[in-house]
Amino acid sequence: MSLLDVRNLHTYLNSGGEVVKAVDGVSLSIDKGETFCLVGESGSGKSICALSIIQLLPAGIASHPKGEVQFQLRKESGDVESVNLLALEDTELRKVRGARIAMIFQEPMSSLNPVFSIGEQIVEALQLHNPEMSESEAKMVAIQSLEQVQIKSPAERFDDYPHRLSGGQRQRVMIAMALACKPDLLIADEPTTALDVTVQAEILQLIKDLQAKNGMAVLFITHDFGVVAQMAHKVGVMQSGRLVESGLVSDILRTPKHDYTQQLLAAIPENLARPDDSLRLFNENADTLVSVTDLNVWFPIRKGVFRRVVDHVKAVDCVNLNIRKGSIMALVGESGCGKTTLARAIIQLQRPTSGSVKIDDQELCGLSEDQLRPIRPRMQIAFQDPLSSLNPRLKVATTLIEPMTAHGIGENKDDRIARAIKVLEQVQLSEEHLWRYPHEFSGGQRQRIGLARALVLNPEFIVCDEITSALDVSVQAEVLQLLLEIRQQSDLTLLFITHNIAVVEYLSDEVVVMKSGRVVEQGLTTSVCGNPQDIYTQTLLSAVPRLNLS
Amino acid sequence: MTKRQTIGESYSKQILRTAFSGWGARIGLTWVLFLAFIACFAPLIANSAPLLVSQGGELFMPVIRFLTVQDLVLMALFIMLLLLWWLPISVATKFWIMAGVCAVSIVVGLSFLSPPKLIIYEQFREQVAAGVYDWVVMPVIPYSPSDYLRDFGDTALQAPSYQGVAAHYMGTDSVGSDVASRMVHASRVALSIGFIATGIAIFIGVIIGGQMGYFAGRFDMLGMRLVEIFEAIPVLFLLLAFVAFFGRSVYIIMVIIGVTGWSGYARYVRAEFLKLRKQDYVQAAVASGLPLRSILFRHMLPNGVAPVLVVASFGVASAILTEAMLSFLGLGPVEAPSWGGMLNEAVKSSVFNWWMAAFPGGAIFLTVFGYNLMGEALRDAVDPQLASKAGVVS
Numbered sequence: 043m044s045l046l047d048v049r050n051l052h053t054y055l056n057s058g059g060e061v062v063k064a065v066d067g068v069s070l071s072i073d074k075g076e077t078f079c080l081v082g083e084s085g086s087g088k089s090i091c092a093l094s095i096i097q098l099l100p101a102g103i104a105s106h107p108k109g110e111v112q113f114q115l116r117k118e119s120g121d122v123e124s125v126n127l128l129a130l131e132d133t134e135l136r137k138v139r140g141a142r143i144a145m146i147f148q149e150p151m152s153s154l155n156p157v158f159s160i161g162e163q164i165v166e167a168l169q170l171h172n173p174e175m176s177e178s179e180a181k182m183v184a185i186q187s188l189e190q191v192q193i194k195s196p197a198e199r200f201d202d203y204p205h206r207l208s209g210g211q212r213q214r215v216m217i218a219m220a221l222a223c224k225p226d227l228l229i230a231d232e233p234t235t236a237l238d239v240t241v242q243a244e245i246l247q248l249i250k251d252l253q254a255k256n257g258m259a260v261l262f263i264t265h266d267f268g269v270v271a272q273m274a275h276k277v278g279v280m281q282s283g284r285l286v287e288s289g290l291v292s293d294i295l296r297t298p299k300h301d302y303t304q305q306l307l308a309a310i311p312e313n314l315a316r317p318d319d320s321l322r323l324f325n326e327n328a329d330t331l332v333s334v335t336d337l338n339v340w341f342p343i344r345k346g347v348f349r350r351v352v353d354h355v356k357a358v359d360c361v362n363l364n365i366r367k368g369s370i371m372a373l374v375g376e377s378g379c380g381k382t383t384l385a386r387a388i389i390q391l392q393r394p395t396s397g398s399v400k401i402d403d404q405e406l407c408g409l410s411e412d413q414l415r416p417i418r419p420r421m422q423i424a425f426q427d428p429l430s431s432l433n434p435r436l437k438v439a440t441t442l443i444e445p446m447t448a449h450g451i452g453e454n455k456d457d458r459i460a461r462a463i464k465v466l467e468q469v470q471l472s473e474e475h476l477w478r479y480p481h482e483f484s485g486g487q488r489q490r491i492g493l494a495r496a497l498v499l500n501p502e503f504i505v506c507d508e509i510t511s512a513l514d515v516s517v518q519a520e521v522l523q524l525l526l527e528i529r530q531q532s533d534l535t536l537l538f539i540t541h542n543i544a545v546v547e548y549l550s551d552e553v554v555v556m557k558s559g560r561v562v563e564q565g566l567t568t569s570v571c572g573n574p575q576d577i578y579t580q581t582l583l584s585a586v587p588r589l590n591l592s
Numbered sequence: 593m594t595k596r597q598t599i600g601e602s603y604s605k606q607i608l609r610t611a612f613s614g615w616g617a618r619i620g621l622t623w624v625l626f627l628a629f630i631a632c633f634a635p636l637i638a639n640s641a642p643l644l645v646s647q648g649g650e651l652f653m654p655v656i657r658f659l660t661v662q663d664l665v666l667m668a669l670f671i672m673l674l675l676l677w678w679l680p681i682s683v684a685t686k687f688w689i690m691a692g693v694c695a696v697s698i699v700v701g702l703s704f705l706s707p708p709k710l711i712i713y714e715q716f717r718e719q720v721a722a723g724v725y726d727w728v729v730m731p732v733i734p735y736s737p738s739d740y741l742r743d744f745g746d747t748a749l750q751a752p753s754y755q756g757v758a759a760h761y762m763g764t765d766s767v768g769s770d771v772a773s774r775m776v777h778a779s780r781v782a783l784s785i786g787f788i789a790t791g792i793a794i795f796i797g798v799i800i801g802g803q804m805g806y807f808a809g810r811f812d813m814l815g816m817r818l819v820e821i822f823e824a825i826p827v828l829f830l831l832l833a834f835v836a837f838f839g840r841s842v843y844i845i846m847v848i849i850g851v852t853g854w855s856g857y858a859r860y861v862r863a864e865f866l867k868l869r870k871q872d873y874v875q876a877a878v879a880s881g882l883p884l885r886s887i888l889f890r891h892m893l894p895n896g897v898a899p900v901l902v903v904a905s906f907g908v909a910s911a912i913l914t915e916a917m918l919s920f921l922g923l924g925p926v927e928a929p930s931w932g933g934m935l936n937e938a939v940k941s942s943v944f945n946w947w948m949a950a951f952p953g954g955a956i957f958l959t960v961f962g963y964n965l966m967g968e969a970l971r972d973a974v975d976p977q978l979a980s981k982a983g984v985v986s
Contacts (some may be wrong), residue, residue, distance in 0.1 A: 391875055411884075418881030425872035433873040435604065435894040444890075445880035481606075495876060 043114060043124065044071040045259050046095070046227055051109035053087075053094045056102075064090040066283035067109070072227065072276075077253065077260040079270045079291070081306070082280035083514035088263045091280070092229050095261070096143050097127055097135055115142060116226060141171040144220035148232040150212035154204040160215045161200035164188070164222050171223045187218040191248060210241035214248065221252060228253075229261045234269065238376035239541065243585035246272060265514065267310055268544075268587030271295060279303045295589065309519035311544035312589055325368065331535045332388060332421075332503055334363040337397035339380070339387045357383040358394070359559035365503070370529065370536045372550035372567065374543065374582070380559040381539050385505045388537070389421045390414055401503065419449050422496035426508035428488035432480040438491055439476040442466075442498050449499060465494045468528060486517035490524070497532065505537045510545065522549060543586045547571050555579045607898065610973040617969030620962035627959060631779040632670040635663050638733035638773035640713040646726040654716060655731070657708070661701030666780075668697040713739040733761065735770035737777040737929050752947050763947035765937055774929040775951055781930045782959060785846055785915045786908035792850025794904055797857025798897075802888055804858065805865020805896075812862070819855040827852045827914070835923045842925035845918065849911050856907075857900055864896030871895075898974040905967035909960040916956050931956050 053065035064087045072078045080088040093099050095111050111127040115138060127138065139145075147153045155163060164184040169175055175183070181200070188196035191214040204212060213233060220228060230249065234242035246269065253260055262273055270277055270291065277295075278288035279302065287300040298304045307313060338361075340354035357380045365371050375381045386392040388399050390406050399406045401420060409417075425431040433441060442462040443455070452458035463473045469490040480488060489509055496504050506525070510518040522545065529536060538550060546553055546567060554564040555576065563576040574580045611617050630637060641654040672693045676686045713736055720728055748768040750760055762771035804815035831848055838844055868874055869892075877891045918924045919932025920939075931952035938948035 386875075389879060391879055415881040415883075418879060421879075423876065423879050425876065427872060431872040431876065433877075433891050433895065436890075444886065445882060448880065448882050448886070492876075495880070499880060 044073045045076075045114050046072045046261070047112040048091075048095065049110050049112070051091065051094060051111065052107050053090055053099070054105050054107060055090070055099075056105065063283050064104075065094060068278075068280070068283075068285045070278055070285065070288060072259045072261060074226070074259055075253065075257045076275045077262055077273050079262045079264060079274035079277045080280055081264060081267065081270055081277060083265060083306070083516065085282075086280040087283040088280045089231055092145070092231055092261060092263055095127060096139060096145055096229060097130070098139075098145070113138070113143070114226070137171070140167060140220075140225075141223045142225055143227045143229065144223065144225040145229040145231065146213070146216045146220050146233045148235050150209050150216060150236060153216055154212055156204050159201045159203050160188075160207070161185075161202075164215075164219045167219050168222050183222060184218075187222040188215070190221065190252065191215070191218040192244075193218070208241075209237055210245065213237060213241075213245055217245075217248065217252070221256070221258075224256060225258060227259045227261065229263075231263045232265070233262075235264070235266075239543070239587075240376065240581055240585040242269075243587070246587070249273070266587065267295070267307065267515075267589050271589050272587045279306065305516060309516040310589060311519070311522070311542065311548040314519055314522070314548055325366070328366040328368055330364045331367045331402060332363070332365040332537075333398075333400045334361055334388060335398045335400075337361045337363075337384070337387060337399060338395045339383050339392060340395040356559045358387060361397075361556075361559075361561050363554065363561070363564070365535060365537060366552075367502075367535055368533065369551045370538055370549055372546040372553045373537060373539045373556065374541060374546055374553060375556035376541065376582075378558075379556045381556050382507055384556070385423070385507055385537060385539055389423055389503075389505055391423070416449075419445075419451075419499035420501055421503040421505070422499060422501040423505040423507060424489070424492045424496050424509050426511055428485040428492070428512055431492045432488055432495075434480050437477055437479055438466075441491070441495055442476070445495070445499055451499065462494075462498060465497045466491075468497065468531065469494045469524060486513055486521060489513065489521055493525070493528070497528065500532075501534070503535045503537070505539070507539045508541070511540065511542065518545075525549070543571070543583060555582065604894070607970070607973045611966075611969040614969050614972075616965040620965035620969075623958055623962040624966070627779050627783060629670065630776055631783050632666040634777050634780060635659055636667075637731055638735065638737065638770070638776040639731045640711075640716060640734065640736040640739045642716055642720075642725075642728045642730050644729040645716075646728075647724060648726070656705075658711065659701075659705055660707050661698060661705055664701040664705060665694060665697045668693050711736070733770060733773045733776065735760075735773045737774045738769060739773070740768045749941065749943075749945055751945075762951050763945070765934070765948055766941050771934070771947060771951060774934060775931070775955060778929045778931045778934065778952070779955070781842055781915065781925060781928050782912050782956075785842065785849070786912045786959075786963075788846045789849035789853065789911040790904050790907045792847065793853035793907060794857050794900060795854075796851070797854035798861050798893070798900065800854070801858030801861030802865055802893065802896075805862040806869055806888060806892070808866065808869070815858070815862070819858050822852060822855040825852050828917070831914070831918060832921075832923060835918070840923060840926045842915075842928065845915060845925065849914055853907065853911070856903060860900050860903055861896060864899060865892055868892045868896050898970075902967050902971040902974060905963050905970060909963035909967075912956065912959055912963075 048068060048070050051065055051068045052063070055062045055064045066087075068087075068091055070078060080091065082088045090099070090104075094104070094106065106128050109128070112124050113127050115123050115125045117123060125134075125138075127135070130138070154160065158166075161181065161184055164187060165177070165180045168180045168183055172180075185196045185200055188199065193199055193211065193214055199207075204215075207215065217233075228249075233249075234245050237245065249260065249262075250273065252258075260273075262269075264270060264273075274291040276289065277291045278285050279294070279300065280286070281302045287294060287298065287303050294303060295307070298307055337358055338356070339358035340356050342351040343353045343355060344350065345352045359380075361384060363371075373381045373385065383392055387394045390399070390409075394407055397407065401417070404417060406414065406417065432438075436444075439459065439462060442465065443458045446452050446458045446461065452461050459476070462476060466472065466475060471487065471490055471494070475483070475487075475491075480491070483491065492509070509525075510521050513521060525536070526549070528534065538546075540546060550567045552565065553567045553570045555562050555570070555578065557578050563570060563574065563579045570579065571583065574583055612621060635658065636643065636655065639655055639658065641658050643653065643655050645652050645654060669690065672690060676689060679686075716728075719725065748764055748766050750764040752763045753760055760770050760772065762775060765771055765774070800815055800818070804812045827849065830852065831845060834844055834848055874887065874891055877887050882891075915924060915930065916932030916935070919930045920936045922933075922936055924930050924933045934952040935949060935956075938945060938952075941948070
């Protein structure tokens, strides 16, 4: 009898008279000490599936017309009883949740209560499930569990509030809280997606170690096949509410049987066919298009009544770069390292504190907004978040045509519309999309429109600020391929900001690695990724979860 | 959230559709539209002059002789608004058409209309009684608001009656004028105070608040101090002082409520713009080298104006209440009847005459309630999370 046995689970979500079949007949089983990974793209129902198991969905909205979830419930007395979680009373469920099945969530910033110290929160969880436990006893167990998740000097951090902890530390506290009651099953819903790769590597290792020590089962939800390869014993691939394929991790990753699994695996940047050399324009002897010299962007820290400047946050600290014509330069680094600030400073969306940025010998720093306006079309930017990168009040046509009008591109309105259609076709959209509003598009389509907006002005240089990181892998693969094609058609130079090393290796000619505002290493992608010199680059590269099965 | 998106529907239309899909907002809107209709066509609804008479085979419209330019403009605008509502043209074009209609009707009114200074209200009734006309079509309420003399033997402080030639649907007040007629004409003051005072406040608030939010830094600091100064002004006492010195004009009251009320809107717009400034599409607009005017008013304002409209609908309600309060204190505008003033009269008389308190009081209540209902629905539509929590919209 396996620990958790989900049989033919159906979860329907009711909203406004419509029924969404979020989970549509999923069967899986997890044994003790085993890790089951649920993979799938956004909206495939993997989170809903996990929430159905632990019964955290709002009762008024979710219903389970079919299926059962059998869980081997370990009683206080030591007996084991098989219960159907879907049919359990609320009071009974509360004894299972947290005590026997624990859950950790994706967003470490919002899953801890900011008004209680981390210690209090763990103690509360402990005492809830072990009412006979005394205050001092609970505190001791809490400190032990903090120690277990490798929080340094746990006794002192016990009274710290969540805001004093970094994202990785908060996720550790969440795990400590989840594990404090020694659950038999841990459900981890994308626990590392919001974290940097080096932190992700630590957390994954931690979960593995704890699992080996406590012998608990883990249901791990992720969209990253690299993580799957590292964590899972068994894996299930979900697509629109159905489990299309499941089995041992090595079988699925090596010889996927279902079409969808094959598609997903083929779309991972590491597996994408390297673009042939006809799409590459890189030439080591090409002229420099953008040159950045001693660039600083400092934000003042003010204190006291008179708002005296006491110190600076050095977001970009003395950076030198040369971007050659026709090259794709990747800018990598972890969150908060200043890569976005640097990119914005280059195209003068953020005014640098000092230093110089030149595009074709035209100095940009120190120009007024009016002087910059005629130069603006030469350098454009595409953004990360498909939700906020387009003005929700304007039709695509207006978004595309207004910049052209402002810069006198095209003779009249018809001419501009014709040009907008041409650019839309370049990003694989069509004329009908011109007359729609942004909310009518999917995330991938919006990113294309964002690219189109940059392209209508005939730029020479485009900054792509994490344009694929909010997208699913298959959409990401399409956008990356599209980007290479456009680059070749329009003779563009790109600065591609990302934290995804696989994308860097796929796309870029040169790479720049940043850490706390400084450039630690730069050079050709092949040499930096193949033979990193700096210690930080080495850590970063080794932390990337690889789909390496050999 | 359910998917009810139609192709090519703009965000603002979507908001309005969501807001007015609930019954509360619909009731509020119906009442306000009804009131707007009554206010615009007041002279045709309540007037001592007949709408149409036939004298010896010839037709006259005596009511036209008494129309003012203001009446003509209001009626023309209301009719045009109804017509334009259904036409599929852009909002800007509609605005210019409305402005054109406004100008034309002012010119027409100034050149053709010349209402007499002195109006003898009973002249038509006397002529009707004398049998001069073949037939007469009277307005629904056959009395002007300041028609005090009654030639049918009616008295002051008469309770509502529906029989006979001297029917007074809402009774008469202490000087003998018809309460229903005064109610109809007073709706003009109430609505115009609400709209114009709030309009002035929004105009100033959006301009100052928008710049505070966009430029931030020192400009923002100075702007916020200005906001705080204006928030420290006791509006009621300022109004009382102005009314005492400059006379009881409805326009002064509008301007003062508007000029002192912008600080709240400025705060809202500032907060929205501070947030929007860092949005990717605004950054993209800057990167595209668009002019500042377009960035501020095309890319930022439409996205930040929704919460302002919500506050505005509450603001209209509070402006109406302020005017009613002033009038109740006996300091309201003299030139026109107002609901607050009518309440004041109800209190003054020695006996409690329920009809003099109930009708104007009820009208104030319904109007303020209607605006608040709409404001609430708009707020929920703007913030869909709130809507699903409160369970207001579908």
